[in-house]
Amino acid sequence: MTQTRQYGFDTLQIHAGARPDPATGARQTPIYQSTAFVFRDADHAAALFNLQEVGFIYSRLTNPTVAVLQERIATLEGGVGAVCCSSGHAAQIMALFPLMQPGCNVVASTRLYGGTVTQFSQTIKRFGWSAKFVDFDDLDAVRDAIDDNTRAVFGEAIANPGGYIMDVRAVADVADAAGVPLIIDNTSATPYLVRPIEHGATLVVHSTTKYLTGNGTVTGGAVVDSGKFDWSASGKFPSLSEPEPAYHGLRFHETFGNLAFTFHGIAIGLRDLGMTMNPQAAHYTLMGIETLSLRMERHVLNAQKIATWLEQHPAVERVTFAGLPSSPYHERAKTVCPKGAGALFTFALKGGYDACVKFIDSVEIFSHVANLGDTRSLCIHSASTTHRQLSPEQQEAAGAGPNVVRVSIGIEDADDLIADLDQALAKAAPQMAAE
Incomplete structure (x- = not known):
């Protein structure tokens, strides 16, 4: 693809990064199911291991x-590079x-x-790290x-489970003023x-498992580097600014410039943590991304219609979808995500915990699974599953209280989805549903 033209999203989601296979001319990216790759000669191998040349060593x-x-x-996100790994949790x-480093914290x-x-609250303590949670x-x-x-600030652009919209620019300005990077989970x-x-x-x-792949087949994660942060400015990030003993004193930021974080993620992160994405998973995700814009348009249209219907249902106490005028995030969504407020949100049932459980057990088209971002519509009771480990106070703060159901709206016929919700709500709260 020539770089003389600025290609649109629909073109880039199909073509970015891909070229016909040089050996066979295959148009679709092949699955290179190989553990290792042959070096041209001893000098070539040495150059690769010294990070003097980019190429393939070991998968x-x-x-x-x-x-x-x-x-x-990376291209779709507007970054300079990306590192893919085995899951969204691995990406974090x-x-x-x-x-x-031990003693450092992340503000989340x-x-x-x-x-x-x-x-963040439990596992990273084993590394000597900690997290501070704030609104x-x-x-x-x-x-x-x-x-x-503090070494980073971490948030979600559209938060799971409630679909809350983060003011990314405002928080970025706070992080910039403090000289620390802002990390955004853009999965939803x-x-x-x-x-x-x-x-x-x-x-x-990203958890590429979700919307990027879109078909519920493989897990994966990605970290995208903007290339815009000065890792050497403050002395707070020695892994990137100071000599690396494993590479004979190489300084990643000095050597690789705006790609320092990406190279470190591969040369140190994947090398030593081993959170590798397998090539078949990458292949499935590449195929999924080819239709990302088409799917997201339908996800958003369906979510808007269904959230509007749910808000009027007598058994429903509230709906958190930011596309609704009643949402406190409605105006923010117009700026942060003008193409739509996503397709992930929650609704609270007036019947509380018991009604939620009955609802979950009564759906037919919606699938009760611990996933989101599938072409299929999905639902879950977060308080008893994905957020079960949290305290009641943490559940409420995250928007996953005991009376709340999370839905990930798929790309099926919206009227069929509404009919399924209607019959499930009738069984979950028959008296209110009949009003």
Whole structure:
């Protein structure tokens, strides 16, 4: 593809990073199901291991199929590079790994996926890291939470489970003033709806398992580097600014410039953490991304119609979809994600916990699974599943209280989905549904 023209999203989601296979002329990116790759000679091998030349060594580090996916995701997000890995949770650790040291902390939004809250509040303690959770709508609280040991600020563009819209630019300004990077989980939004780098984010992480793949077949993650952060400015990020003993004193930022974080993610992160994406998973995700914009348009249209219907249902107490005028995030959504507020949201049932459980057991088209972003419509009771490990206070702060159901609206016929919701609500709260 020539670089003389600025291609549109629909073109890039199909072509970015991909070229006909040089050996066979195959148009679709092949699955390079190979553990290792032959070196031209001893000098070539040495250059690759010294990071003096870019190429393929071993599929824990680099693989041609995965490389195409990395370039495509980076291009769609407006980044300079990306590193793909085995899951969204792996991507979060990969993003923090070059930044953190024992005693350091990350300032995180209270509105995060329950698994992320658990990872940040419990698991990362084993690395000597810690997290401070604050309401990102309160910029003063974010500012006050950042201290001398803070190495990153972390939030979700469209938060799971409630679909809350983050003011990425405002939080980015706070992080910039403190000299720390802002990491945005863009899983629920995708670059079709939100491009966090354009709003000031330093790094973007994805669970590619969700909307990017879109078909519920494989797990994966990605970390996208904006290339805009000065890793050497403050001395807070020695992994990127100071000599690396494993590479004879090479300084990643000095050597690789705006690609320092990406190279570190491969040469250190994947090398030592081993959170590798397999080439078949990359292939499935590449095929999924080819239809991303088409799917997201339908996801958003269906979500808007269904959320509007749910808001009027007598058994429903409230709906959190930001596309509704009643949402406190409605005006923000017009700026942050003008193409739509996504397709992930929650609704609260007046019948409480018991009604939620009955509802979940009564759906027919909706699938009761611990996933989101599928072509199929999905639902789950977060308080008893994905957010079960959290305290009641944490569940409420995350928007996953005991009376709340999370839905991920798929691309089926919207009227069929409404009919399924209607019959399930009638069984969950028969008296109110009959009103």
